[in-house]
Amino acid sequence: MKHKITTEWLGKMAFNSKVIGGEVPLDADEAVGGEGKGVRPKSLMLSSLSGCTGMDVTSLMKKMRTDESVSKFTVEVEGELTDEHPKIYKKVHVSYIFEGKEMNEAKLTKAVNLSIERYCGVFEMFRHFAEVSHEIIFIEK
Numbered sequence: 001m002k003h004k005i006t007t008e009w010l011g012k013m014a015f016n017s018k019v020i021g022g023e024v025p026l027d028a029d030e031a032v033g034g035e036g037k038g039v040r041p042k043s044l045m046l047s048s049l050s051g052c053t054g055m056d057v058t059s060l061m062k063k064m065r066t067d068e069s070v071s072k073f074t075v076e077v078e079g080e081l082t083d084e085h086p087k088i089y090k091k092v093h094v095s096y097i098f099e100g101k102e103m104n105e106a107k108l109t110k111a112v113n114l115s116i117e118r119y120c121g122v123f124e125m126f127r128h129f130a131e132v133s134h135e136i137i138f139i140e141k
Helices: 041-063 105-119 121-127
Strands: 006-011 014-019 024-027 070-080 089-100 130-138
Touching: 014 121, 024 041, 041 089, 041 105, 041 121, 089 121, 105 121, 105 130, 121 130
Parallel strands: 089 130
Antiparallel strands: 006 014, 014 024, 070 089
16 A cells, blocks of 8 residues: 655745645744744654544544543653754654543553553554653543
8 A cells, every 4th residue: 555645845944735625824933934824743753643543542442342441641752852863863752641430551551562562553653763662641520
């Protein structure tokens, strides 16, 4: 399977990227010639990671019938860049935050681990260039 996207320059540092399922405006910070009117490409990589693993986990939650006990599910990703150019992510930390009542922590942990170890291709790609860690947080409400 091949994926193809098209990214068109709009002037200065702005681009519009046509991706599968929609469009993403890209732009740089004003400090480097942009106008700050779009997302930054590197942060979009972190968003891709959170979306990929988040979709895996929610799909597995439904299959494991744990989704009804979870009132809120959030994936936070923090990336640390190298100091030298080309600046790449050297460390990435993923936090899985579940909020709910009487959650089955064992099944939710299993869902996260299945995403990390088997299903999330973006997680696997990050492992090729960064030290990736994760944590699971349960908040009983």
